[in-house]
Amino acid sequence: DHWRKQLAQHHTATHIVNAAAREVLGSHINQAGAKKTIKKSHLDVTHYEQISKENLMEIEQKANEIVKKALDLHLDFIPRSEAEKQYGVTIYQGGAVPGKNIRIVEIPGIEVEACGGTHLNNTSEAGEIKITKSQKIQDGIVRLSFTAGEATQKLKEKNQKIINQLKSILGVESDKIVGRVEELVEKWKSVNKALKTGKTNEKDLKLVSKKTFKGDIITELSSTLNIKKDQLISKVQKIYSEWNEGKEKLDEMQNLLSDQSIEKLINEAQKLNNYNLIIRAFENLNQDDLKNLSIKVLKQDSNAITIFLNKNDKGVMMLGMLGENPSKSSELNMGEIIQDCVVNFGGKGGGRLDYGQGFIPKNDLNIDIVLDYIQTQISKT
Helix, strand or coil, rough: HHHHHHHHHHHHHHHHHHHHHHHHHHCCCEEEEECCCCCEEEEEEEEECCCCCCHHHHHHHHHHHHHHHHCCCCEEEEHHHHHHHCCCHHHHCCCCCCEEEEEEECCCCCEEECCCCCCCCCCCHCCEEEECCCCCCCEEEEEEEEEEEEEHHHHHHHHHHHHHHHHHHHHCCCCHHHHHHHHHHHHHHHHHHHHHHHHCCCCCCCCCCCCCCCCHHHHHHHHHCCCHHHHHHHHHHHHHHHHHHHHHHHHHHHHHHCHHHHHHHHHHHEEEEEEEEEEEEEEECCCHHHHHHHHHHHHHHCCCEEEEEECCCCCCEEEEEECCCHHHHCCCCHHHHHHHHHHHHEEEEEECCCEEEEECCCCCCCCCHHHHHHHHHHHCC
């Protein structure tokens, strides 16, 4: 039966991985527990610290060397006293085994344990062993998760699908995926920072990494991004999309803050007494964006009065500023104007004479209604 063979592969592989770990890490390694299923298995070993990537690779390599040696397993029932005399009490590292006669599973020259599990006849039947994860589960105990045989082949096919999707998203070959993801994460952070500061580095707008990686791509990315392997595609796609959206927004903000755009805003301003009133609504900008835009307008036109609104998925943000001249000679109080408006629509806000800000926590609010209200209130002053 398929399931019986797979369980036998995982049973025997447990003994092989245990022996390989002892060879790499030292004689203190003993089995402290194990679980075998059709899809995967894990082995808990006695070890005092997390196992490094290099050591994990070496354990996996040693395990597969044992598989390739094609060693016949010796599976014998012998009296308990005889077994203990011949092999010592370490045969019980997999747990206590009941009965006067106990079953000894021996991989000659490699490993000996008392075990009642279903086993293979030869190590070569275990197929390829793949260590998928290592974690410290308690003081002095480290868990090694692994697959063997057909389970490894299925895992490799699954991982290859993930790699193919990552190649498609990032536009690089397999050996450059890790370097490209690392670069993407850094430039995604930089673009998000630039959206707050308004300072853009052109290098953050292109992915150019040619760095190569020869190890386990899936495991490396899972560690780098600190997520489960099954979440890799959605996470990388999310970061990539947000990076692109951030670049578009930076471009939009650069256009909005350009001299030509500022001049257009001033030229299209309404006249309010002797001042230039500029009221505009935007979408998906942040408070810094609105503030930077206002400051730039007021630098170019000391007669300007700006009231900017921004709608996002949380609601409507408002920010208003008075230029140098209306601050000195008008009777307007921008803090009070903004507060009156946001409170009217169920929000909060305030400020001082020349500056006001507020927020209306209603994402279904029609921004045109807010604009009309502001226009009406301003015209009364």
